[in-house]
Amino acid sequence: MEKDLIKVNNLSIKFNTKLGYVSAVDDISFNIKEKEIFALVGESGSGKSTTAYALMNLINARNSIKKGEILFKGKDILKLNEREMTKIRGKEIAMIFQNPLDSLNPIYTAGSQVYEAIALDKVEKREAWNRVINIFKEVRLSDPEQRIKSYPHELSGGMRQRVMIGMMLSRRPELLIADEPTTALDVTIQSQILDIIKELKSKFNTSVLVITHDFGIVAEIADRVGVMYAGKILEIGDVYQIFENPLHPYTQLLMKSLPRITKKEGRLQTIEGSVPNLTDDIKGCRFNNRCPYSLDACKGEDSEMLEIEKGHYVACHLVVKEK
């Protein structure tokens, strides 16, 4: 059994907006073990990106309220000040973003932006540039000596995401957060990027948190999965448990709405209704208005996370009742 690298306990994040407080993340707990790939899956607006930004402590403190704790190697990240956090960012936890098209600064060359990260570790100049070239090779960019001199606008989306991955892994962090790393890319490029992440992850023993809405990506790279909906984690389990035995109705419906080549029927199944307005104070299960099996209990108290089989947790009254 591997040790926990990061442990999130009862994390809640609320944003102060013009419409009142929006509870983007509500009392979630999960852990990421050393050397594993953990995926957070959910629709847009489910709070998965907010969770990722919270792990980097990159959420604007002025208009938000954070509760709970994020224990990284025993330290609570939410209690660190900006100076302490600067030491952790990039060095221990790094992050790549959804859209590689604007995640690099347009006015500096790709190489110099990676160099900037490496130079933070007081590496001598020539050695640092050698490392930049090595990193470009590691993320399989062709012609690295030329590419380091290219500006972001001269690179394709896939190339920019490779530069980002290289930049973020250049300081050998223990945790890499990948927020929708392939969403803006072509399908062929997607699998190449995922391969690179997988390969470098095992090479450097990095843990990875993948944020995605795509179960295909989950199946391809994740070891364990957390399913998020409207700021809550509804189900956590390893990837086989989730795919073969989804317990929460939401997970089941998500699985059914995946396009499958084996299925002959024409229409894709969808989930009726829409995500509840998070400014409302929601009582009970947040999925109950769309859930086909909704019980009276679902409108009252929120269900606790229960371990149904080893490592497989679910928060659902229906599952509790059936047990």
Add this chain to the structure above:
Amino acid sequence: MNDLLEYTIRRLIQGIFVVIVVTAILFIIMQMMPGDPIQLISSPRVSQEKIDELKELWGLDKPILVQYFYWISNLLRGDFGRSITTGQKVIDLLKSRLPYTLMLSGSALLINYIIAIPLGLLAAYKKDTILDKVLVIITVIFRAIPDFWLGILLIIIFSVSLKLLPVSGYSGLESLVLPLLTMTLPYLASILRLTRSEVLEVIREKHVSTAYAKGLKMKVVLIKHILRNALIPVTVMFFLSFPWLIGGSVIVESIFAWPGMGRLLWKAISTQDFPIVQGIIFIIALLTVTCNTAGDILTAFLDPRIRAEMKGERT
């Protein structure tokens, strides 16, 4: 860098055309204006022969195209002509006035940016706080005050009532204070707001998150990744506003009897002393073209995306 050179040359050639067009339009306007400089300097008792003689002396009897051609060809030899009212060489007048205008407009422009950029940055960082709102409101109020009114108000307060500063003219550096204030206060708002909105835009960009995520200190992110990007349009604005400030100083120079080009221009227009008017407008046009080109080249130098566009434009 070769692209940059080619671009510069292309822009300069365009600039020459702009100057020609501007001066030609100016020539036509001066021709269409009612009144006649000869009548202004002579009394009604002067005989028609004498007037014709003067017209011939100044070349005013020739068709407008010929006059324009003469003027341009003289200009190329550095001869701006002579003032009709005083007979002084225009080039000498300009030479004696230009330093004063540059002193006033140049320092106004510099002070404007030196004050407005940090304030704009501050307003952006403290967005939606009271400080931000106060800064924006105060500068906008100054923007709404017409400069001739502000100038007179300042004279009444600091020169007439408090007797701290000279009313007008130039008698040392203390004379600079009031005209400088008049030329700075109303224009703070635009630079402040430009800086503020550019910084806010860059802060929202993903690459700033990247900069934080790789572990850079806040100060480094602020200077290298936010300010460096946000100040590109501000730098361009600096160059674009330079010729405009010389034009804008016409009113301020007149209020404070500042011995600069602006007041010279104003007096020349009111006496229809067209060689002076043409000379000054020519210089303003030349400055405009030079500063625009310099601004464009500097942007290309600062922003690789613009350099790429330039390449695309050529092929």
